[in-house]
Amino acid sequence: MTTPPHPTDVVIRTYGPGQVPPLLDTLADIWADAHPELLDNPDAATAGLSVPALHRQITGHLKHPGFTLATAYTDGTAVGFGYAFPCTAAYWFGPGLLDQVPEGARTERLMGLCELAVRRPWQSRGIGTRLHTALLTAIAPAWSSLLALPSNQRGHDLYTRLGYAYAGPYRNTPHGPEFDLLLLRVTPNPAQQHGP
Template structure:
């Protein structure tokens, strides 16, 4: 099915108690958006998989302020993103000393996932999902991790205003990600 227009896409937000019934659907979208991982799981050394996504989302549901934004076209989910407010200590890990104090002191949103089905990509849906998360959480700063080899994702995040803050590992032996930061400009300013 070919997408018609972006105006056909509706964005809905969900809180933690509403997410579990959507897990399989968001996992399917995530898998469609990441064929390089799903089609060749032995090539992935960073623990990314559909079962890992399920565990990750279920673990993140405990964070106060958790928000899932989902994009629907013609009644079917075609994209999603989720984020939650978090502390600098939780999000920045070993990079904390390198993050400037004015950033560490601000309200922070950790953007964990943003995925759009391939047939619906490059139509502004990812940007709309991101905007819905920013509106729901209202942070001063947003941060995310991106794989260094994810050039397409990196270009999207840079267009949104994210800037490289440094290399990041979840564990000392884990894969290296790029930590990106966005200063969120209040619409009231």
């Protein structure tokens, strides 16, 4: 078995919405490799956690201004990706949670982080952190938020290390699965705070 390369051998590239459609199959393959437990689970498919649902989700999100995809490559092969876009608090949190999040998350620049996936052999090597950093750099939000399944312990461990905190339960649809809504107050880069 070949040992995956050290994270310094991984290159992160960012893409705008017009560059994403040719990458959709690759992104879906990474997602499937990162979430094998969902592939043959009919409940997951019913809840919208499937490769076809991912295609629809990404395609639907391409319309958002500021949409950014970050992809990790090693030796020319994509091993991870994440995507996000700036959005309003009303859009992201919905009426049920809008009044429960901190005021800054409602009034300052907010990034909706929609996916962050790394192929199994490359997990726990800092690639997810680097993808997250690339998205924060590109979008420059004051706050970031995401949804995670409560059962996704590996994901929760990463998001905790990145500084996210639980903000409440969230459902995309009335009968869909309950997600954990996670929220991060982004610490400004000192260079951004003080200028040149």
